[in-house]
Amino acid sequence: MAVTHEAIMEALKGVMDPELRRSVVELDMVKEVRIHGNDVDLTINLTVPGCPLKATFERDVVERLRREIPDIGQINLHFGAMTDEERAAVAAKVRGAPMPTANTARLAEKYRIIGVASGKGGVGKSTVTVNLAVALERLGYPVGILDADIYGFSIPRMMGNMNRPVVLDEQSIVPVENHGVRFISAGSLVDEDTPIIWRGPMLTKMIEQFLTNVLWGDIQYLLIDLPPGTGDVALSIAQMLPGAQILIVTTPQAAASQVAIRVGAMAQKVNQRILGIVENMAYFVCDQCSKEHYIFGKGGAQSLAAQLGTEVLGRIPLQGEVRLGGDVGDPVVVEDPDSLAARAFFEVARRVVELAPPVSVAGEARRVV
Numbered sequence: 001m002a003v004t005h006e007a008i009m010e011a012l013k014g015v016m017d018p019e020l021r022r023s024v025v026e027l028d029m030v031k032e033v034r035i036h037g038n039d040v041d042l043t044i045n046l047t048v049p050g051c052p053l054k055a056t057f058e059r060d061v062v063e064r065l066r067r068e069i070p071d072i073g074q075i076n077l078h079f080g081a082m083t084d085e086e087r088a089a090v091a092a093k094v095r096g097a098p099m100p101t102a103n104t105a106r107l108a109e110k111y112r113i114i115g116v117a118s119g120k121g122g123v124g125k126s127t128v129t130v131n132l133a134v135a136l137e138r139l140g141y142p143v144g145i146l147d148a149d150i151y152g153f154s155i156p157r158m159m160g161n162m163n164r165p166v167v168l169d170e171q172s173i174v175p176v177e178n179h180g181v182r183f184i185s186a187g188s189l190v191d192e193d194t195p196i197i198w199r200g201p202m203l204t205k206m207i208e209q210f211l212t213n214v215l216w217g218d219i220q221y222l223l224i225d226l227p228p229g230t231g232d233v234a235l236s237i238a239q240m241l242p243g244a245q246i247l248i249v250t251t252p253q254a255a256a257s258q259v260a261i262r263v264g265a266m267a268q269k270v271n272q273r274i275l276g277i278v279e280n281m282a283y284f285v286c287d288q289c290s291k292e293h294y295i296f297g298k299g300g301a302q303s304l305a306a307q308l309g310t311e312v313l314g315r316i317p318l319q320g321e322v323r324l325g326g327d328v329g330d331p332v333v334v335e336d337p338d339s340l341a342a343r344a345f346f347e348v349a350r351r352v353v354e355l356a357p358p359v360s361v362a363g364e365a366r367r368v369v
């Protein structure tokens with residue numbers, strides 16, 4: 001095939017922006033194509049200067065051009081950055097029709113929103129959020145995670161992607177992605193060791209921005225890692241999301257489940273449905289004697305479920321691989337899907353789908369009935 005402008009553009013249609021999931025041609029990212037004999041000088045305009053995905057683009061463009069146009073000679077690839085106007089045009093394209101989600105209270109009409117809550121910190125709320133999200137994705141349900149635990153954000157590290165999201169314009173934030181799950185976190189916007197010193201109203205505003213302006217695409221579940229406890233920010237978020245369902249994470253310890261009751265009571269007050277309880281660190285299986293050991297006691301989750309009129313959806317063992325997966329950004333459901341803990345997470349995911357199917361499916365079911 002001759003090295004022509006048309007042939008090059010046709011080949012580049014197959015190169016996708018990995019974050020925006022559209023072709024570089026469709027997004028008008030191909031700024032300049034110059035042909036000298038069989039050699040090509042090509043300039044691609046990135047949405048943000050210094051985009052961390054430069055190397056991916058480079059590989060994809062060269063691979064695609066060489067495959068589609070075997071006669072091509074040298075490929076000199078240059079990168080530029082879009083102007084604000086160009087970025088706004090991309091935002092409009094990606095956003096498509098105005099989103100019906102400008103009102104946070106109506107979000108639940110679009111996605112199944114599940115808030116993951118806990119009475120206190122450190123019981124594994126973020127760990128459960130991440131593993132549940134990836135398990136749902138593996139079961140075939142596209143998922144997004146919104147990290148609303150702004151003071152204690154840990155989702156970017158646990159998901160293994162510390163990149164910043166692309167902000168196309170104020171209404172269009174492209175979430176970060178890994179393990180097939182999209183996510184957004186204040187942690188993606190600041191350095192990990194920068195303390196967050198915003199006050200409550202600013203945090204609430206940021207969550208509202210995340211809820212309304214993130215381009216989630218075709219997700220069916222939006223998991224929200226809530227701040228622990230029943231403080232101001234937790235309450236404001238609860239009020240923003242009347243249609244959300246709440247999953248409470250607790251350890252078997254009586255002290256943990258007693259504080260978790262307050263979280264359940266808050267959810268009920270703002271008319272959120274409590275989906276169930278996940279008992280984390282429920283037991284430890286000794287590799288010497290293979291017996292279950294109840295390090296944090298027994299029965300806390302069961303009694304919490306009884307008091308809140310809900311059920312225990314799953315019991316996750318205390319397992320070194322779970323902690324390691326969180327530290328290195330490879331959740332145990334990806335890294336070791338046959339492990340006891342991963343199987344327990346998949347069990348919770350299946351139960352979640354049974355109790356709270358995706359909105360579209362539930363809608364169809366309602367229509368049939």
Ligand SMILES: Nc1ncnc2c1ncn2[C@@H]1O[C@H](COP(=O)(O)OP(=O)(O)OP(=O)(O)O)[C@@H](O)[C@H]1O
Pocket residue numbers: 118120121122123124125126127128149152153154227228280281316317318319320321322323324326327341
């Ligand atoms: N089942 C488990 N087995 C082993 N380690 C676990 C398990 N669940 C959580 N952990 C570890 O416990 C620590 C606390 O977990 P995590 O950060 O998920 O808690 P959290 O409730 O979200 O805390 P915070 O609200 O303070 O952010 C992490 O190091 C995590 O890897």
